[in-house]
Amino acid sequence: MKQLSFAVVGAGNGGQAIAGHLALKGFKVNLYNRTYQKLLPIIEKGGIELEGEVKGFGKLNVITDDMEKAIKDVDIILVAVPASAHYKIAEEMLPYLKDGQIIVLTPGRTGGALEFYNIIRRREDLDVIIAETDTLIYACRSSMGKSKIFMVKEVVAVAAIPNDKTEMVVEALNTAFPQFIPAQNVLETSLNNFGAVFHPAPTILNAARIETTKGNFEFYREGISPSVAKILEKIDNERMMVAKALGVNTISAKRWLKESYNAEGENLYEAIQNTKAYVGLLAPQTLDCRYIFEDVPMSLVPMSSIGKEIGIKTPTIDAVIHLASVMHGKDYWNIGRTAEKLGIQGKTVEEIIELVEGKRKEVTIA
Amino acid sequence: MKQLSFAVVGAGNGGQAIAGHLALKGFKVNLYNRTYQKLLPIIEKGGIELEGEVKGFGKLNVITDDMEKAIKDVDIILVAVPASAHYKIAEEMLPYLKDGQIIVLTPGRTGGALEFYNIIRRREDLDVIIAETDTLIYACRSSMGKSKIFMVKEVVAVAAIPNDKTEMVVEALNTAFPQFIPAQNVLETSLNNFGAVFHPAPTILNAARIETTKGNFEFYREGISPSVAKILEKIDNERMMVAKALGVNTISAKRWLKESYNAEGENLYEAIQNTKAYVGLLAPQTLDCRYIFEDVPMSLVPMSSIGKEIGIKTPTIDAVIHLASVMHGKDYWNIGRTAEKLGIQGKTVEEIIELVEGKRKEVTIA
Numbered sequence: 001m002k003q004l005s006f007a008v009v010g011a012g013n014g015g016q017a018i019a020g021h022l023a024l025k026g027f028k029v030n031l032y033n034r035t036y037q038k039l040l041p042i043i044e045k046g047g048i049e050l051e052g053e054v055k056g057f058g059k060l061n062v063i064t065d066d067m068e069k070a071i072k073d074v075d076i077i078l079v080a081v082p083a084s085a086h087y088k089i090a091e092e093m094l095p096y097l098k099d100g101q102i103i104v105l106t107p108g109r110t111g112g113a114l115e116f117y118n119i120i121r122r123r124e125d126l127d128v129i130i131a132e133t134d135t136l137i138y139a140c141r142s143s144m145g146k147s148k149i150f151m152v153k154e155v156v157a158v159a160a161i162p163n164d165k166t167e168m169v170v171e172a173l174n175t176a177f178p179q180f181i182p183a184q185n186v187l188e189t190s191l192n193n194f195g196a197v198f199h200p201a202p203t204i205l206n207a208a209r210i211e212t213t214k215g216n217f218e219f220y221r222e223g224i225s226p227s228v229a230k231i232l233e234k235i236d237n238e239r240m241m242v243a244k245a246l247g248v249n250t251i252s253a254k255r256w257l258k259e260s261y262n263a264e265g266e267n268l269y270e271a272i273q274n275t276k277a278y279v280g281l282l283a284p285q286t287l288d289c290r291y292i293f294e295d296v297p298m299s300l301v302p303m304s305s306i307g308k309e310i311g312i313k314t315p316t317i318d319a320v321i322h323l324a325s326v327m328h329g330k331d332y333w334n335i336g337r338t339a340e341k342l343g344i345q346g347k348t349v350e351e352i353i354e355l356v357e358g359k360r361k362e363v364t365i366a
Numbered sequence: 367m368k369q370l371s372f373a374v375v376g377a378g379n380g381g382q383a384i385a386g387h388l389a390l391k392g393f394k395v396n397l398y399n400r401t402y403q404k405l406l407p408i409i410e411k412g413g414i415e416l417e418g419e420v421k422g423f424g425k426l427n428v429i430t431d432d433m434e435k436a437i438k439d440v441d442i443i444l445v446a447v448p449a450s451a452h453y454k455i456a457e458e459m460l461p462y463l464k465d466g467q468i469i470v471l472t473p474g475r476t477g478g479a480l481e482f483y484n485i486i487r488r489r490e491d492l493d494v495i496i497a498e499t500d501t502l503i504y505a506c507r508s509s510m511g512k513s514k515i516f517m518v519k520e521v522v523a524v525a526a527i528p529n530d531k532t533e534m535v536v537e538a539l540n541t542a543f544p545q546f547i548p549a550q551n552v553l554e555t556s557l558n559n560f561g562a563v564f565h566p567a568p569t570i571l572n573a574a575r576i577e578t579t580k581g582n583f584e585f586y587r588e589g590i591s592p593s594v595a596k597i598l599e600k601i602d603n604e605r606m607m608v609a610k611a612l613g614v615n616t617i618s619a620k621r622w623l624k625e626s627y628n629a630e631g632e633n634l635y636e637a638i639q640n641t642k643a644y645v646g647l648l649a650p651q652t653l654d655c656r657y658i659f660e661d662v663p664m665s666l667v668p669m670s671s672i673g674k675e676i677g678i679k680t681p682t683i684d685a686v687i688h689l690a691s692v693m694h695g696k697d698y699w700n701i702g703r704t705a706e707k708l709g710i711q712g713k714t715v716e717e718i719i720e721l722v723e724g725k726r727k728e729v730t731i732a
Contacts, residue, residue: 205689208568209575211591225577227653227693234692287593316692319685323571326600326682327593
């Protein structure tokens, strides 16, 4: 396979890390950010300095706030922006996309690829592939052209729409990162979204504590007490019920802590308390944080909305969405990824699976 | 009017205070408590020592765990138990009630008198009056036959079922306490329940803080931040919408703070922060507290359930009920005072008003 070229869309924590890392590995990488100001220190350096688990300097090819310049002629476009920006990014990108390009949302949160696909297919003749990962490949912090990578994850699942393109996407990504593996389909990457379980409910259920202490407490270990953990278990259960109804492989949040951090316990509360990676992690400083404004509309709303389409009730998820909406004075039901925005409104389980799998209905001739 | 005799049911904070105060005023008072153990120090003293705003010794007539002995021959039975015990107390009392007795739930929380009435009318020929107050007359703490009364409230509203008995109940109570005034009907006393606004939501939204600090923070001033106050405003609004639909006079929680504590502000958050009476009041030490196990099923559930009967949606109240149910592992919807338990299931607004007002439908002869 020829050496692939990349565009990274978004120069936040994840975008700077992945762009720098790809460049360090020798790939041609363009970096796009909508706000030019944020690109200035990177333009000055000509690339990204990497520290932590990955060290070195990644020289970038193009650093720009011009979407057309950023994505023209590249093979793979990695979208590393908050999920709440996916819709707008898709619309901005649409006129400049070319046949054969691969777009990977990293991560998609819940329904990212479906939402993107639903916009991209406005250009009916365009032949591009939309994919999403279930998580960002790094734990990292980036600022001003310096990215500190605390950890490169061992496994990141990817799926494309339609699903028969997943293998091609994984092969392409594997030329840079061996960590990417195929998921069952985008319903799996979308529903294996543990941020949906771990982020919004503890934020809402510690709202006053966040506002009166400016987040000065351990988010996971003090913010998730036995009663709060019961809420998280219920949310996790509702997530798994939706996944199960769609025939999707999923594991519980408790098992995910075991697989990711080797943390165990009788219940989710104990497993969280036994997760060493959570020690010392403080809460967000305000309620105006991604745990709410990204995870509520882009993770919880699509889980609830997909559930409603297929007859699975999600009362605990719904309660968190409602309280977040009241606290922020925003209608997250309306802002969020509803079944309509995902292009699956009114579809049966079979029709949703058919959409993501790209299979045609079999015709039985009597 | 002859000197009235009283039974006080429940020897908790409120029961000891009111029994002692009535006795000190010279009334014949029996005190009942289900747990005999709790009565022992009171039996030893022969009554209640009062301190604080009311000082002296109230000698009691009968101190007993025998319901029949406690209530036989008394004119007025004051029920001063958590609202979650009203149902059981009503069933225990039912065989011993006699015509002409007045039962006053103090307070009824939401739907207390309706629930009591619904049980009492199993004895079809029994002619007693059921009434409820909107609040307890004291701010007090009682223990072991000593009661400290911090404040005697200036005004306590009372209503009876049917409503045309309210005046008689107020007159009877006024022989002991001038503070009692008539409410519009039991829907007013039930829906002017500000505990429903101030107690459960801040408890749920500070669950982890309560569990990790054992309630060591100021419940109102630190536990109700701007975002939490927005939830309270929404709950208050839903309460007022239900009240309005039933033609009931109600004021907002913000205005109630002004009227009760002379506290003002641009919004509910500011008014709470400006309420001097809340300074230093700590949170409950655990989540297993009356703010949940009493206020959720006996205040929020009936508000929501009455709302559903008459077409008023209460999504914020419902979210709090759901989260409380998950946290406590109890189905508060089922435990709580539903429209069915209040005897108003399937009734229209007109029929509910007719039930509490005791009016017959007018018959128009064409």
